[in-house]
Amino acid sequence: MATLPQLAWPGSVPGGIVFNEDTEMEAVCKAETSRAEALELSKATQLPESTNCLTCSEDGRYLGLGHSQGLSVWCTSSLTCAADWLEDRLEITSLQMTSMAESSYLLGTIDDMGVARVFAYHCDTIHLLSVVNIMEDINKRSICLAFELFHGGQYAAATISCNGAVWLEVHHFPSETWLKELEMVASQTQEPNFLGGVKWSPLSVATKIKPPQIPAGTALEGPHTVQVADFLTYFSALDVDTRSRQEKEQSFNTNAEKRKQTNGSTRCCTQHFLLPCAQFSSDRSQRELPVAVCVWWTGDHNLLQYSLQKAPKNKPDVEPMPDVLWPNAKKILCSAVSRCTRYIALGLDSALVSVWDRQSGSQLSVVSMSTPDCAISRIQFADHWHVSTDEVHLLLVCKSGAIHRVTTGRGRPCCTMPLTESPKDNGDLPTTSTSVPFLQSTFLVVQRNGKMFLQDVINKTTVRCLIPPKSHLIATPCNPVYALNTKRQTLFIRGDQDSSCRASSKDDKDGQSHLLIFRFGECDILKQFIVSPPDSPQQEETQSFVSLEETCNLYLQQRALSVDERNKALAQTWKQLQETAAMAQQRHSRAAAK
Known part of the structure; x- marks a missing residue:
C-alpha cells in the first residue's frame, strides 16, 4: 500500500466564519416568486x-x-x-x-x-x-x-x-x-x-x-498500540466498531420487525472517478483519463482511493488495497468532486463539511454549519462560479429544504451563507435543487407541489417561473424526470396531463405524457446570466506543474498560509479532548463509588 497522506481528523473541530440566517428570507422568496414573470413554454411533444x-x-x-x-x-x-x-x-x-x-x-x-x-x-x-x-x-x-x-x-x-x-x-x-x-x-x-x-x-x-474487512483475530485495542503500517486496519476497525454500536442502539429502540429490516439492509457505496492532479504529462489525452476512483460505504467514516491499474495477470483475484485513506471523525453523508477532480468535498454528520486538496494531499478546510441539526443531504461544486483561482464554492442542500453556500480557500477564512430557508409548508419543500451550469449563480428548483422556478441565489430573487400549459402538470414532482442541455441552454422535463382536463379530452392520446421544453437562451432576462462552462474538466486547472519540486513548493506555501487556521483548530481540538477526558473521569468516579 502506498504511503498514506496526513491523517488529520476532518470534522473533529469547527472552523470558519458563519453568518446568521435571515429569518425574513422565506417571506421575501415567496413574494419574489409571486411577482416573477413566467418563462413561456417553447414547445411540447408527446x-x-x-x-x-x-x-x-x-x-x-x-x-x-x-x-x-x-x-x-x-x-x-x-x-x-x-x-x-x-x-x-x-x-x-x-x-x-x-x-x-x-x-x-x-x-x-x-x-x-x-x-x-x-x-x-x-x-x-x-x-x-x-x-x-x-x-x-x-x-x-x-x-x-x-x-x-x-x-x-x-x-x-x-x-x-x-x-x-x-x-x-x-x-x-x-x-x-x-x-x-x-x-x-x-x-x-x-x-x-x-x-x-x-x-x-x-x-x-x-x-x-x-467493503473493507478487518482481518481475522484483529482487536481494536486503542491508538497507542497501532503501528504506521496498520493505519488501514485501525480505521477500518473504527468503522466496524461504530456500525456495530449503532446497530445495537437501533435494535434496542425498535421492535422485532424493524430490527429485522435494519440488520438485513444492504450497504451501498458512492464512487467518483479521479483525473491526474499534477500535469506532469504533456499528452493531454492521458490527462483526461481517470487514474483512480475514490469510494465510501454507507455508514463509514473513511474515504478510500484506489488506483485503476489493472491487476497482475498471475494474480487476477487479488483484492485491491487503497492507495490513500481520508479518515473523518464523523460519518459521511454525501460527497462531491470538482470537475477537475482536484478537490473532494464531504458532507459529514453533525452539519460538518470537509474539503480536501488532492494536489497537495492536505486538507483545504473544515466548515461547521450555523445550525448543528442541519442534516446535509447533497453537496455539489459550483465550478462555474469561480471569481478567483484560489476559491472553492460549494452548495449544500439540507434535508429540511434549506440551501447554503460555502466559500473557502487556502489561507483564507471560510464563509457560509444561507441561500434559502427551510419552508414551513410541506408543499413548498424543494425536491430538486440543482445548479444550472450555463446560468451564473442560478438554481433550478422544483417543489413538492409541482411549482418550478429559476432562482438567483446570490441576490435571493426568483428570476423566472417555469409554468407548464394549463392542461398539464409536472410529472412526479417528488422525483421529476428532466434533463438540462448545456449546449442548447434548454430544459427538457416530463409533464403529465391533468386528470381534470383528461376527463374532458376527446382524444385518448392526450392522456399520455409530453416532453415540455423551456429554452432559456430565448429569454432576454436570462441572457445576462448565461455563461460558457469549460468543455473539458482539465480546462479548469489554472496552474501547470512541470516538476515534483514545484509541487512541493506549492504545498509548503499553502501550509504557511494556513498556519494560523491550523493553530486555532489544534487549540480547539485539545480543548475538546480535555472536556471529553474530564467527562470520562467523572463517569469512572461515579461507577467506582457505586
Missing part, C-alpha cells in the same frame, strides 16, 4: 409510454429516453426519433449518455430487474454492446444498484448486489475497438447479404472493490 428517465449528450445534439419498451434517441433540433431499441416487458429506469467519438455515443442503462447494459448509438442505429451483470445462475442473481459512465466512455462503475453481498466493479471499455467494429457493421449493413449477429468485444474489469 413522449413514449412510461418515460422514466431523460439524458442529454455533451454536445447537445441528442436526447436519450428510457421508457417501458426500451430506449430511444431523439434529435434535439427537430425533436424526432433518430433510433430506438425496443424489447417487450423491459422497462428502463436509469439512463446515461456520453460521447465516445464524433457522432458516436455510449448509453448506460439499468432496467426494472436490475440488469445493466451498454449500448452504442452510431449511424442512426442503437447497438447492444454488452450486458454488465449477466444472470448465469438463477440462485446467484446479481442486481445492479447504480451504473455510472465516465465522460468519454473509457470507464464505467457498477455497484452490484448478490445474496446480501455488495461490491463495486470498475469496467474498462474497449472504446477504440468498439468504434472500429461499429464502422465495420455500418459498412456491412449496406450489403444485401448481411445477416447481423455481431459479436462485440467484451468488457474487462479494471478493479473489483469490496
Whole structure:
C-alpha cells in the first residue's frame, strides 16, 4: 500500500466564519416568486409510454429516453426519433449518455430487474454492446444498484448486489475497438447479404472493490498500540466498531420487525472517478483519463482511493488495497468532486463539511454549519462560479429544504451563507435543487407541489417561473424526470396531463405524457446570466506543474498560509479532548463509588 497522506481528523473541530440566517428570507422568496414573470413554454411533444428517465449528450445534439419498451434517441433540433431499441416487458429506469467519438455515443442503462447494459448509438442505429451483470445462475442473481459512465466512455462503475453481498466493479471499455467494429457493421449493413449477429468485444474489469474487512483475530485495542503500517486496519476497525454500536442502539429502540429490516439492509457505496492532479504529462489525452476512483460505504467514516491499474495477470483475484485513506471523525453523508477532480468535498454528520486538496494531499478546510441539526443531504461544486483561482464554492442542500453556500480557500477564512430557508409548508419543500451550469449563480428548483422556478441565489430573487400549459402538470414532482442541455441552454422535463382536463379530452392520446421544453437562451432576462462552462474538466486547472519540486513548493506555501487556521483548530481540538477526558473521569468516579 502506498504511503498514506496526513491523517488529520476532518470534522473533529469547527472552523470558519458563519453568518446568521435571515429569518425574513422565506417571506421575501415567496413574494419574489409571486411577482416573477413566467418563462413561456417553447414547445411540447408527446413522449413514449412510461418515460422514466431523460439524458442529454455533451454536445447537445441528442436526447436519450428510457421508457417501458426500451430506449430511444431523439434529435434535439427537430425533436424526432433518430433510433430506438425496443424489447417487450423491459422497462428502463436509469439512463446515461456520453460521447465516445464524433457522432458516436455510449448509453448506460439499468432496467426494472436490475440488469445493466451498454449500448452504442452510431449511424442512426442503437447497438447492444454488452450486458454488465449477466444472470448465469438463477440462485446467484446479481442486481445492479447504480451504473455510472465516465465522460468519454473509457470507464464505467457498477455497484452490484448478490445474496446480501455488495461490491463495486470498475469496467474498462474497449472504446477504440468498439468504434472500429461499429464502422465495420455500418459498412456491412449496406450489403444485401448481411445477416447481423455481431459479436462485440467484451468488457474487462479494471478493479473489483469490496467493503473493507478487518482481518481475522484483529482487536481494536486503542491508538497507542497501532503501528504506521496498520493505519488501514485501525480505521477500518473504527468503522466496524461504530456500525456495530449503532446497530445495537437501533435494535434496542425498535421492535422485532424493524430490527429485522435494519440488520438485513444492504450497504451501498458512492464512487467518483479521479483525473491526474499534477500535469506532469504533456499528452493531454492521458490527462483526461481517470487514474483512480475514490469510494465510501454507507455508514463509514473513511474515504478510500484506489488506483485503476489493472491487476497482475498471475494474480487476477487479488483484492485491491487503497492507495490513500481520508479518515473523518464523523460519518459521511454525501460527497462531491470538482470537475477537475482536484478537490473532494464531504458532507459529514453533525452539519460538518470537509474539503480536501488532492494536489497537495492536505486538507483545504473544515466548515461547521450555523445550525448543528442541519442534516446535509447533497453537496455539489459550483465550478462555474469561480471569481478567483484560489476559491472553492460549494452548495449544500439540507434535508429540511434549506440551501447554503460555502466559500473557502487556502489561507483564507471560510464563509457560509444561507441561500434559502427551510419552508414551513410541506408543499413548498424543494425536491430538486440543482445548479444550472450555463446560468451564473442560478438554481433550478422544483417543489413538492409541482411549482418550478429559476432562482438567483446570490441576490435571493426568483428570476423566472417555469409554468407548464394549463392542461398539464409536472410529472412526479417528488422525483421529476428532466434533463438540462448545456449546449442548447434548454430544459427538457416530463409533464403529465391533468386528470381534470383528461376527463374532458376527446382524444385518448392526450392522456399520455409530453416532453415540455423551456429554452432559456430565448429569454432576454436570462441572457445576462448565461455563461460558457469549460468543455473539458482539465480546462479548469489554472496552474501547470512541470516538476515534483514545484509541487512541493506549492504545498509548503499553502501550509504557511494556513498556519494560523491550523493553530486555532489544534487549540480547539485539545480543548475538546480535555472536556471529553474530564467527562470520562467523572463517569469512572461515579461507577467506582457505586
